[in-house]
Amino acid sequence: MLKLEKRPQPSQFWTYLTPLLAVALTMIAGGVLFAFLGKDPIVAIKTIFWDPLFSEFAFYYRPQLLVKGAPLVLIAIGLSLGFRAGIWNIGAEGQYIIGAITGAGVGLAFYPMEAWYIFPLMVIAGALGGWAWSMIPALLKVKFGTNEILVSLMLVYVAEQLLASMSLGLLKNPEGFGFPGSRNLNDYASANSWIHQNAGMHWGVVAAFIAVIFAYVLLNRHMLGFQIRLTGEAPRAARFAGVNPNRLILICLGTSGALAGMAGLFEVSGPSGQISIDFNAGYGFTAIIVAFLGRLNPIGILLAGALMALTYIGGDIAQSKLGLPSAAIQLFQGMLLFFLLAVDMLTNFRIRLGQKEVA
Amino acid sequence: MKRRTLLATAAMAMGLATAGIAEDKTKVGFVYVGPVGDGGWTYEHNNGRLAVEEKFGDKVETVFVESVPEGPDAERVMTQMALEGADLIFTTSFGYMDQTINVAKKFPNVKFEHATGYKTAPNVSVYSARFYEGRAVQGTIAGRMTKSNVIGYIASFPIPEVIRGINSAYIHAKKVNPDVQFKIVWAYTWFDPAKEADAAKALIEQGADVILQHTDSTAPQAAAQAAGNVITFGQASDMSEYAPMPRVSSIIDNWAPYYIERTQAVMDGTWETVNTWNGIGKGMVGIGEISDAVPAEVKAEALALKDALGSGEYHAFTGPLNKQDGTPWLAEGEVADDGTLAGMNFYVEGIEGTIPN
Numbered sequence: 113m114l115k116l117e118k119r120p121q122p123s124q125f126w127t128y129l130t131p132l133l134a135v136a137l138t139m140i141a142g143g144v145l146f147a148f149l150g151k152d153p154i155v156a157i158k159t160i161f162w163d164p165l166f167s168e169f170a171f172y173y174r175p176q177l178l179v180k181g182a183p184l185v186l187i188a189i190g191l192s193l194g195f196r197a198g199i200w201n202i203g204a205e206g207q208y209i210i211g212a213i214t215g216a217g218v219g220l221a222f223y224p225m226e227a228w229y230i231f232p233l234m235v236i237a238g239a240l241g242g243w244a245w246s247m248i249p250a251l252l253k254v255k256f257g258t259n260e261i262l263v264s265l266m267l268v269y270v271a272e273q274l275l276a277s278m279s280l281g282l283l284k285n286p287e288g289f290g291f292p293g294s295r296n297l298n299d300y301a302s303a304n305s306w307i308h309q310n311a312g313m314h315w316g317v318v319a320a321f322i323a324v325i326f327a328y329v330l331l332n333r334h335m336l337g338f339q340i341r342l343t344g345e346a347p348r349a350a351r352f353a354g355v356n357p358n359r360l361i362l363i364c365l366g367t368s369g370a371l372a373g374m375a376g377l378f379e380v381s382g383p384s385g386q387i388s389i390d391f392n393a394g395y396g397f398t399a400i401i402v403a404f405l406g407r408l409n410p411i412g413i414l415l416a417g418a419l420m421a422l423t424y425i426g427g428d429i430a431q432s433k434l435g436l437p438s439a440a441i442q443l444f445q446g447m448l449l450f451f452l453l454a455v456d457m458l459t460n461f462r463i464r465l466g467q468k469e470v471a
Numbered sequence: 472m473k474r475r476t477l478l479a480t481a482a483m484a485m486g487l488a489t490a491g492i493a494e495d496k497t498k499v500g501f502v503y504v505g506p507v508g509d510g511g512w513t514y515e516h517n518n519g520r521l522a523v524e525e526k527f528g529d530k531v532e533t534v535f536v537e538s539v540p541e542g543p544d545a546e547r548v549m550t551q552m553a554l555e556g557a558d559l560i561f562t563t564s565f566g567y568m569d570q571t572i573n574v575a576k577k578f579p580n581v582k583f584e585h586a587t588g589y590k591t592a593p594n595v596s597v598y599s600a601r602f603y604e605g606r607a608v609q610g611t612i613a614g615r616m617t618k619s620n621v622i623g624y625i626a627s628f629p630i631p632e633v634i635r636g637i638n639s640a641y642i643h644a645k646k647v648n649p650d651v652q653f654k655i656v657w658a659y660t661w662f663d664p665a666k667e668a669d670a671a672k673a674l675i676e677q678g679a680d681v682i683l684q685h686t687d688s689t690a691p692q693a694a695a696q697a698a699g700n701v702i703t704f705g706q707a708s709d710m711s712e713y714a715p716m717p718r719v720s721s722i723i724d725n726w727a728p729y730y731i732e733r734t735q736a737v738m739d740g741t742w743e744t745v746n747t748w749n750g751i752g753k754g755m756v757g758i759g760e761i762s763d764a765v766p767a768e769v770k771a772e773a774l775a776l777k778d779a780l781g782s783g784e785y786h787a788f789t790g791p792l793n794k795q796d797g798t799p800w801l802a803e804g805e806v807a808d809d810g811t812l813a814g815m816n817f818y819v820e821g822i823e824g825t826i827p828n
Contacts, residue, residue, distance in 0.1 A: 169551070169554045169555070172550060172551075172554060173551075176547050179543055179547075180543075180544075180547075273659065276628070276659045277827075280628065280629055280630075280827070289589055289631070289813065289814045290630065290631050290814040290815070290816045291565065291589070291630055291631065292628060292630055293566075296569050298569075298573075379542075379543075383542065383543035383546075384542040384543055385569060386569065388541060388542075388566055389566070389628060389659075390540060390541045390542075390566055391541075391542065393540035393542055393544060394540075424544075425547065428536055428539075428544070428547065428548050428551065429551060431535070431536040431537065432500065432534040432535065432536045432548070432551060432552055432555070433534070433555065435534070435535075437506075437507075437537065438506065438536070438537045438538040439506065
């Protein structure tokens, strides 16, 4: 008989091992899935995890890992702060969109002037845009006790409508023959976030690394980080320790909103290039997986972001080389979170074999 | 040591694989915006791909990636196809325009074909279909069939392509039924069954007994079927599973002849940059079978219009036509030029409402 026994304290050992175990289980279950689809599972798994890093065209795919991973890490870092404190911002996708709109809007307002200060202004505008959008659920929660999960999620759909409206109206390229979409910021030197395009380096990648370091220091060395951790682990104790929950809500939602907004701005001024109706590609939602896969730990998030980016790039390669349907790839990515949550049990529980007492 | 062996084996396997492909096989890549099973836009592009495979057999290898977001992912997927030896790549959504141009710059020897865009390059062609010709046929049937004189139109985004369709349908409905009125709902999506169903229900409640759609799902068809005496038209693909009622006809995107022609051109080394805009005449726009729910004389009238459009003796935008605000656009007998049509951003006279922006 199997028996579960709650551990007095979460196991350190399993905390670090469960993500690896989840990846391994995903590979096995994914392999079975691919086998049922009539593909060689070993080849499929190799195509997804190995080819982007070591195949003959890895020189192209490796920089793409930075491009794909940077927004995920940047958003996930912001989300992880709130998640640790039990504040659930599910609407990063919306804040990402708004950040892209406000940031690109500032850049386009200056077009075609060239000046060094345009890009920094865009970054500030992007961060402010994302911050302001996240303040809606934050203030509603603080003032009226609304549920931030629902409000932030619903605001994603509002942001999407706004995005469509911007691409068709205010920010539409006046030289675009009436087609939707803004001017391409890649053709506008002052509003461009690329540092070195072939190396996959843009300011969003730099910002993601800075955010990781910043979050690490904050959580380990700073009073605010302590308060965040305490609130998540023992809310009552936190209140006795003088933590102001409302202040924490504003800070956590605000930070995650600002980071998501910045991610949107870096994306629109770099890899994507323009505001268009379908500008958002789900980074804000995928970042939630990344945050949990990385155990809400900054270093873990960095690794998890890289892993997610890998499955995206490898997944597309597997589609074109092996003819795997995209739904199978998405299922594969979903399994990762599923198994992680499942094996998470090992962190908090111990499995006992055999019967302890017989009635 | 072990690692090196592994690498060497992998390299050998890859070398063999490349050698296999190199045997004069033309490799054609397709980038899709939706899933191949969407039953509409991407489904028809994929049918075009299958037709290429069928036509050329062993001489061609096709690859595709579906549900590719219009952004950096599209650029990566195209680059990946080019790196892996594609000779010709079809990028099948408007939102891939700048990405196609960017990747084409890096691979001057690979040919690119971008659907529905307007930017060309020495190795980038653009192609689209004159769907508005099909809309003219739909408008004729709709104008004849409506009893409430209210025709509902589910529009996607206010872009020239969609506005052209609305105008063409309206002009031809009005021609056969002067009392006809259009109610237009903007769904702001190309594919969202739930939203499309809501839009269809709202239009039916407002008295529409004909629903035209410029969105790709079959949800409006299902809504019309549930409502009873409402007719619809298939969009992008035939949607014949809803025939004979509510679906009475359809516009079918038929990319197969074009894809075969362009693949052949790459094989022969005769590929050149072109700007293709074909209609009923060249078979790029197909009219799905008009069902028995349509009276014989209406069916005959619609087919006559289809033939006239196909042979070129009649143009769907022939004067006299005024713009919505009453300013003259086309004089008696004058036909619209392609430039104006390509960037169309106004309604013709008689349509109520404004184009959102």
